[in-house]
Amino acid sequence: MKLxxxxxxxxxxxxxxxxxxxxxLYEAIVLKAREINLAGATVIRGxxxxxxxxxxxxxxxxxxxxxxxxxxxIVDTSENIEKLMPFLNxxxxxxxITRKEVKIIKYLHNNK
Amino acid sequence: MKLxxxxxxxxxxxxxxxxxxxxxLYEAIVLKAREINLAGATVIRGxxxxxxxxxxxxxxxxxxxxxxxxxxxIVDTSENIEKLMPFLNxxxxxxxITRKEVKIIKYLHNNK
Amino acid sequence: MKLxxxxxxxxxxxxxxxxxxxxxLYEAIVLKAREINLAGATVIRGxxxxxxxxxxxxxxxxxxxxxxxxxxxIVDTSENIEKLMPFLNxxxxxxxITRKEVKIIKYLHNNK
Numbered sequence: 486m487k488l489x490x491x492x493x494x495x496x497x498x499x500x501x502x503x504x505x506x507x508x509x510l511y512e513a514i515v516l517k518a519r520e521i522n523l524a525g526a527t528v529i530r531g532x533x534x535x536x537x538x539x540x541x542x543x544x545x546x547x548x549x550x551x552x553x554x555x556x557x558x559i560v561d562t563s564e565n566i567e568k569l570m571p572f573l574n575x576x577x578x579x580x581x582i583t584r585k586e587v588k589i590i591k592y593l594h595n596n597k
Numbered sequence: 598m599k600l601x602x603x604x605x606x607x608x609x610x611x612x613x614x615x616x617x618x619x620x621x622l623y624e625a626i627v628l629k630a631r632e633i634n635l636a637g638a639t640v641i642r643g644x645x646x647x648x649x650x651x652x653x654x655x656x657x658x659x660x661x662x663x664x665x666x667x668x669x670x671i672v673d674t675s676e677n678i679e680k681l682m683p684f685l686n687x688x689x690x691x692x693x694i695t696r697k698e699v700k701i702i703k704y705l706h707n708n709k
Numbered sequence: 710m711k712l713x714x715x716x717x718x719x720x721x722x723x724x725x726x727x728x729x730x731x732x733x734l735y736e737a738i739v740l741k742a743r744e745i746n747l748a749g750a751t752v753i754r755g756x757x758x759x760x761x762x763x764x765x766x767x768x769x770x771x772x773x774x775x776x777x778x779x780x781x782x783i784v785d786t787s788e789n790i791e792k793l794m795p796f797l798n799x800x801x802x803x804x805x806i807t808r809k810e811v812k813i814i815k816y817l818h819n820n821k
Contacts, residue, residue: 608811610749610751610782610784641753643751643752643753644752644753644754645735645736645739645751645752646739646749646750646751646752647739647742647743647749647750648748648749648750648751666751666752668751668753668782682814685815686815689815689817690817691817692815692816692817693712693748693749693784693813693815693816694813694814694815694816695716695718695784695811695812695813695814696811696812696814697718697809697810697811697812
C-alpha cells in the first residue's frame with residue numbers, strides 16, 4: 486500500500502465513556518477505519534479535559550477521573566478519509582472533529 | 598455553541614511538574630480555558646521527552662520517569678484562542694506553544 | 710535558543726515494540742533528536758491502534774495490549790527537522806511519518 490505525498494490528518498475528540506452498540510465508541514471507530522482499509526488509526530487517552538463530550542454547565546469541578554478525553558488520529562488521503570465521515574456523522578453524538586492537510590513523508594509496512 | 602468551519606489548534610508543550618500558584622500548570626491552563634468558555638481542551642501525558650521544559654545541559658540520561666512531558670490541545674476560533682494568550686504568556690515559563698489552522702468538521706454537545 | 714515564527718511539526722507513528730540496536734526505536738529517535746540539538750521531542754503512547762507498524766492481514770482481533778502505537782512529536786525549523794530524516798529513513802522500517810507547518814508562538818527555557 487502506498488500513500489501519496491499529500492494527505493490529511495483527521496482528529497476525533499470524544500469521551501472514553503461514549504459508546505456505540507455496547508462497545509466503546511473509539512473502538513467502533515477504529516474497527517470501522519480498518520474495515521474500510523484506512524492506512525491507520527491511533528487512539529490516545531488524555532489525563533484531563535473538557536469539551537463537547539464532557540461539557541458541564543454547573544460550577545462543579547472538572548471530571549478528572551471519569552470519562553477521560555479520547556483523541557483518535559487518522560492519516561490517509563482526503564478521499565479515503567471521506568469514506569469514514571458517514572459513520573462518524575452517525576455515531577459521534579458529542580465531540581469535535583477536525584481535519585488538516587499534512588505531508589506524508591513515509592509510509593511503510595512489512596509484507597508479512 | 599457552534600464553531601465555524603475554520604478554526605485553530607493551539608498546542609502547549611510543558612512539563613508535568615510545572616506549576617502555577619501551587620497547582621499543576623496544565624490544570625491551571627485547562628481551568629482558565631474553561632473559565633473563558635473555550636470550546637474544549639485535552640491534556641495528554643507523554644512517556645518520554647525533552648525540550649524547552651526539560652532541557653538538560655549535561656550528558657546525564659534523559660529524565661524518563663519524572664517531569665514527563667504534557668501536551669495540551671485546544672481547538673477553537675482564532676479569536677477565542679487569542680483570549681487565552683495573555684494567561685499563557687504570564688504562566689508558561691518554559692515550554693513551546695504552537696498554533697495551526699484546522700478545518701472544524703463537527704462540534705456537538707448535548708444540552709443536558 | 711530561539712526558534713523563528715514559522716516551524717514544522719514532524720510526527721512519527723511507530724510501534725512500541727519496534728527496536729533499533731537493542732533499544733526501543735522511540736528512545737533511539739529521541740536520543741538522536743537531542744544529539745543533533747533539535748528543540749524538543751515528545752513521545753506519546755496510544756491505547757489502541759493499527760497501521761503501518763501493526764497491520765494484521767488475518768481476521769484476528771486487533772492487538773490491544775501489545776505493541777501499542779507510539780507517536781513522536783517534534784517541532785523545530787524545517788531545516789533542523791531535515792537533519793533527522795536520514796536517521797529516520799534508516800531506522801523506521803514500518804511506520805508513518807508526516808510533516809506540517811506550524812506557527813511557533815513561544816519557545817522558552819530556563820538557562821539553568
